[in-house]
Amino acid sequence: MLLDARRFSGGTTLDTDVCIVGAGPAGLVLAAELAGRCDLILLESGGDHDEPDAQALNDGDLIGHEYAGLGATRHRQVGGTSNIWNTPVDGAAGAKYVPLDALDFHRGTARPFGNWPFGLTELHGDYVRAQQLCGLGSFSYDAAAWVQAGRAPWADTGALVSRVYQLGTRHALSAPLCTAVERATDVRLCTHATVIALRRDAARRRVTRLSVATPGGAPWDVRASRVVLAAGAVENARLLLLTDDGAGCAGNDSGWLGRGFMEHPRDSAIVLRPRTSELYATAGFYDLHHSASDTWILGRLALDDSVLHAGGVPNASATLLARPRAPLATVRAAMPARGRRWLPAGGHGWSRRAHAARWFDGFTVLLNVEHLPHPDNRVTLGRRRDALGVPVPVLEWRWRPDDQRGLDRLRALVAAELGRVGRVTVEDARRPDPNAHHHAGTTRMHDDPALGVVDRDARVHGMDNLYVAGASIFPTAGFANPVLTIVALTVRLARHLLGESA
Numbered sequence: 001m002l003l004d005a006r007r008f009s010g011g012t013t014l015d016t017d018v019c020i021v022g023a024g025p026a027g028l029v030l031a032a033e034l035a036g037r038c039d040l041i042l043l044e045s046g047g048d049h050d051e052p053d054a055q056a057l058n059d060g061d062l063i064g065h066e067y068a069g070l071g072a073t074r075h076r077q078v079g080g081t082s083n084i085w086n087t088p089v090d091g092a093a094g095a096k097y098v099p100l101d102a103l104d105f106h107r108g109t110a111r112p113f114g115n116w117p118f119g120l121t122e123l124h125g126d127y128v129r130a131q132q133l134c135g136l137g138s139f140s141y142d143a144a145a146w147v148q149a150g151r152a153p154w155a156d157t158g159a160l161v162s163r164v165y166q167l168g169t170r171h172a173l174s175a176p177l178c179t180a181v182e183r184a185t186d187v188r189l190c191t192h193a194t195v196i197a198l199r200r201d202a203a204r205r206r207v208t209r210l211s212v213a214t215p216g217g218a219p220w221d222v223r224a225s226r227v228v229l230a231a232g233a234v235e236n237a238r239l240l241l242l243t244d245d246g247a248g249c250a251g252n253d254s255g256w257l258g259r260g261f262m263e264h265p266r267d268s269a270i271v272l273r274p275r276t277s278e279l280y281a282t283a284g285f286y287d288l289h290h291s292a293s294d295t296w297i298l299g300r301l302a303l304d305d306s307v308l309h310a311g312g313v314p315n316a317s318a319t320l321l322a323r324p325r326a327p328l329a330t331v332r333a334a335m336p337a338r339g340r341r342w343l344p345a346g347g348h349g350w351s352r353r354a355h356a357a358r359w360f361d362g363f364t365v366l367l368n369v370e371h372l373p374h375p376d377n378r379v380t381l382g383r384r385r386d387a388l389g390v391p392v393p394v395l396e397w398r399w400r401p402d403d404q405r406g407l408d409r410l411r412a413l414v415a416a417e418l419g420r421v422g423r424v425t426v427e428d429a430r431r432p433d434p435n436a437h438h439h440a441g442t443t444r445m446h447d448d449p450a451l452g453v454v455d456r457d458a459r460v461h462g463m464d465n466l467y468v469a470g471a472s473i474f475p476t477a478g479f480a481n482p483v484l485t486i487v488a489l490t491v492r493l494a495r496h497l498l499g500e501s502a
């Protein structure tokens with residue numbers, strides 16, 4: 001059921017079993033998984049379309065290295081940040097999906113702050129369910145499952161192996177979820193409902209009320225048996241930081257609250273040029289293409305487990321972006337009509353046909369790089385306040401010398417391995433672009449309250465009825481685009497809230 005909080009009278013108190021804060025992918029999936037099984041309220045700061053006043057609430061300040069900003073990388077509206085996805089899939093806006101690697105969950109003592117409380121095996125069933133919820137194909141990301149005529153991967157080099165991304169549209173994810181939520185009689189999705197404070201009981205173990213602000217109206221309250229923050233990695237931390245009543249914030253005995261912020265820097269330094277034009281013809285697996293089983297696939301090069309085990313390099317994924325010899329519009333105009341449909345779409349595509357070398361100068365090797373959690377990369381509360389009187393978030397983010405050293409080793413390794421298929425140059429030694437818009441890590445998961453903010457069930461340490469959903473709970477984030485893992489973890493949380501066993 002969809003309710004616009006602008007129609008509520010001030011002073012209202014709504015009671016429910018579960019209250020979810022935020023209707024992005026995490027909040028919608030949780031609501032849809034719980035619908036019909038408990039009474040719940042889903043509070044969404046935005047409306048059902050893009051509204052400037054709602055987006056203004058995403059404003060925040062930056063300290064440190066250049067970053068696109070907190071406004072540009074998030075979105076307030078039912079569907080959350082997925083409303084601004086920018087990967088073209090089948091003519092619509094979509095996203096790339098990929099799970100974390102087994103070694104992202106556990107890499108022993110090689111990395112500081114590096115391990116999850118459970119492994120890929122434990123999340124496998126939830127990833128399978130996530131594939132369905134995201135409108136994807138089978139839970140299969142090795143190249144072998146996706147080989148078809150004319151699109152075979154290159155031979156593994158030892159250090160580099162071929163795998164895939166799956167792609168799906170925003171609509172495929174959010175439309176069924178919105179329909180399920182709107183139809184459910186035990187779900188109240190309240191739009192224009194921004195949570196501005198979590199009130200705790202005297203023992204500071206339970207959230208007793210959520211204070212909610214609605215533009216043009218008086219504040220109102222929700223009372224819930226259980227509360228789940230699903231407001232995105234910056235806002236989840238901000239809401240917990242706001243619980244500070246002089247005796248500390250909820251979940252922050254470790255001091256990690258807000259810390260360990262991670263992105264997925266993108267590096268474009270490596271260029272692969274063909275020794276012969278054969279390279280274009282054999283590279284079709286790495287183009288965006290439709291599989292025989294109707295799934296959109298993008299081939300990629302991944303690090304073999306032996307490389308990750310050895311340590312010294314961050315996890316990473318390499319995709320190939322064709323380098324047009326002239327501006328795309330010029331190439332498009334000069335190409336025969338038949339060839340135009342192979343032109344780069346969203347960067348991933350190229351002419352595999354004859355004369356490709358006439359139009360393209362090899363490939364930029366785009367590395368999506370793991371960013372290790374560092375306590376000083378963090379979200380804090382600023383002095384400025386937003387239109388609702390709440391302190392704005394401040395993101396302090398730096399690309400550190402050890403990050404750069406890891407990237408330099410990674411570039412050297414990938415360049416050496418790709419030297420087997422073509423001529424490789426490393427053309428740009430600058431810092432990578434930090435803007436994949438994948439926020440993670442600010443309420444990290446750890447069994448030990450001294451090392452994390454939430455436990456393995458995503459319950460805030462020290463709290464009996466407060467949970468967190470979304471990438472903020474990732475202790476590490478690999479290179480993988482986060483939504484598939486967000487959805488899998490949210491399915492897991494739904495099972496926990498329903499009291500089902502894993």
Ligand SMILES: Cc1cc2nc3c(=O)[nH]c(=O)nc-3n(C[C@H](O)[C@H](O)[C@H](O)COP(=O)(O)OP(=O)(O)OC[C@H]3O[C@@H](n4cnc5c(N)ncnc54)[C@H](O)[C@@H]3O)c2cc1C
Pocket residue numbers: 021022023024025026027043044045046072073074075076077078079080081082084085086087094095096097193194195196230231232233235239436437438439469470471480481482483484486
């Ligand atoms: C341009 C772009 C492209 C991307 N591409 C990909 C991709 O290809 N693959 C991928 O996996 N990921 C991608 N991402 C990242 C992905 O969109 C996010 O990781 C994902 O949306 C996070 O889901 P979420 O539900 O946790 O948070 P969000 O989607 O941010 O949703 C949070 C919701 O909470 C609401 N909210 C916030 N604060 C409050 C409050 N106080 N009270 C009530 N409601 C609140 C917000 O309005 C919002 O609707 C991309 C992001 C961007 C910006």
